[in-house]
Amino acid sequence: MEDKIDMRNLLIAAATLALSAAVSFEASAGVTTGTKGLGFVTDDAPIGGRYVVSPKMAVDLGIGFAKQSDDDDTTGDEGATTFNLNVGLPILMHDAGKAMLWLRPGIGLSNTSYDADGVDSDTNTNISGLLVVEVPVTDNFTVSAAHGLIIDLDPTNISTAGLGWTGVGFMYYFVK
Numbered sequence: 246m247e248d249k250i251d252m253r254n255l256l257i258a259a260a261t262l263a264l265s266a267a268v269s270f271e272a273s274a275g276v277t278t279g280t281k282g283l284g285f286v287t288d289d290a291p292i293g294g295r296y297v298v299s300p301k302m303a304v305d306l307g308i309g310f311a312k313q314s315d316d317d318d319t320t321g322d323e324g325a326t327t328f329n330l331n332v333g334l335p336i337l338m339h340d341a342g343k344a345m346l347w348l349r350p351g352i353g354l355s356n357t358s359y360d361a362d363g364v365d366s367d368t369n370t371n372i373s374g375l376l377v378v379e380v381p382v383t384d385n386f387t388v389s390a391a392h393g394l395i396i397d398l399d400p401t402n403i404s405t406a407g408l409g410w411t412g413v414g415f416m417y418y419f420v421k
Contacts, residue, residue: 276384276418284416289353290331295416305333305349314360327357335377347377349391370398379416389414 276282278299286293290307297303309329333351340346351373358366375393382388390413395404 276420280418280420282416282418285414286333287331287353287414289329289355293331295335295418301337303335305331305335305351307331307333324360325357326360327355330354333373333375343380345379345381347379349373349375349377349393351375353395372396372398377414385418385420387416387418389416 276297278297280297282295282297284293284295285291286295286305286307287309290309292309293305293307295303295305307330309327309331311327311329312324313327314324331351331353333349335347335349338346338348353369353371353373355369355371356366357369373393373395375391377389377391379387379389397404
């Protein structure tokens, strides 16, 4: 019983610290039209960039790569290589000064090539609609969390996406 109380107190203290830190963050006033940024946008395409098109809109581009190998001879699989591309159009819905709320429609493309002979590659496309909360830590650096819908077009599959604080996104803006 004491372990549960200690863990609960630890979680409450951590949440209180995080909220108080978020309130003390400075707004990212230096991010203006033409600003470029580098950072993490999605799990599948973690190497990303952003270009601010206007005060209320930006363009995100992310790329990713994964190499899976199967050393288990019982399955007959020899592994696979996957390339991912993700493009998003973040639209600023609300700027509270200490945090920003974005609507981020996006499209993701994924191509998996299998190492086994005679196995065709697999291409997948998805569209997404995410709500993203971005919190400026400094004038140049922000952290973000997102959730929303992802619709796989091949095969047709609809799922929710929770890109929360365990998969925190970030962006470093090159502000003068």
